Amino acid sequence: MLAKTCGIRKLFVLVNKMDDSTVEWDQARYDDIIKRVTPYLKGCGYTKKELDFLPASGYTGENLVRPISDPRGAWYSGHTLIQHLDEVPLPPREEDKPVVVAISERYSDMGVVLLGKVERGVLETGATVLLQPHNLPVEVTEINVEGKVIAQAHTGFNVRIRIRVDIDDESTIQPGSVLVHPDHPLEVTNHFTAQLIVLEHRSIITAGWSGILHLTSTMEECQITSIIASLNKAGKVDEKLPKFVKPGSRCVCRMSTTAALPITAMKDFARFGRFAIRDEGRTVAVGIVVRTLPPVGADQ
DSSP states (O other), rough: HHHHHHTOOEEEEEEEOOSSSSTTTOOOHHHHHHHHHHHHHHHHTOOGGGEEEEETTTTOOOOTBOOOSSSSTTTSSOOHHHHHHHHHOOOOOOOOOEEEEEEEEEEEEESEEEEEEEEEEOOTTTTTEEEETTTTEEEEEEEETTTTEESSSSTTTTEEEEEOOOOOGGOOOOOOOOOOOOTTTOOEEEEEEEEEEOOOOOOOOOOOEEEEEEETEEEEEEEEEEEEEEETTTOOOOESSSBBBTOEEEEEEEEEEEEEEEEEOOTOOGGGGGEEETTTTTTEEEEEEEEEEEOOOOOO
């Protein structure tokens, strides 16, 4: 469920230890494992086309890089794991869209230096961008990738950016800030509707429950303000306005965060529409933003 919510669209399921003395590359055992595992993965939202099963031996390395050499595994004629990975089509990079850079760290070195990743678009040296959530104009004076100064950073690049910004306290620039095109800012709010999958929790979850929301590099305290509906495995409404949800269940709810943060609906920009909620060192739930709402009483 965590993989599906985080946007992983293709799963390769490696059936390991096929060389074990209790298995000996038995095809019947392999088929039985597929039969048992497939219903669970389909319940998580994966279709048959999104799943590929492979027999393998991690100990001998068979069917990882090289094909199966053991004659008892001659019944398998498919690709190795590496061949499957090499054939996966790369997702579109969205370089033709307005630039968005997620900031993960800030430090001072003869000015302000930001570390982050270009999530969309192309970042250029000399460009004036907007720093959110503070909505401050920023000039990009230098872009550094792996120790090399470059003129442009494309989608997917991990970058070190030197900027020029008029700000009294540099410490207000925190991980979770973003650089965006001035004409195409992201929504900044502390109030949104989300679809959650509750993974594990010591008890039921009700309206008023709080945890720590993780979205890109952002960590912010959040609260479930109301539970709108519980959902079945097909994503259909099972019960409206339930009093609680249990581990393993799905729901639609309204949520708020202590401070406003850059966030978007999943359908508009997936990278800023997926999140996880942690509590006491565990990932309690994962979710997607269905719709952003006007901010309410947030610390801007």
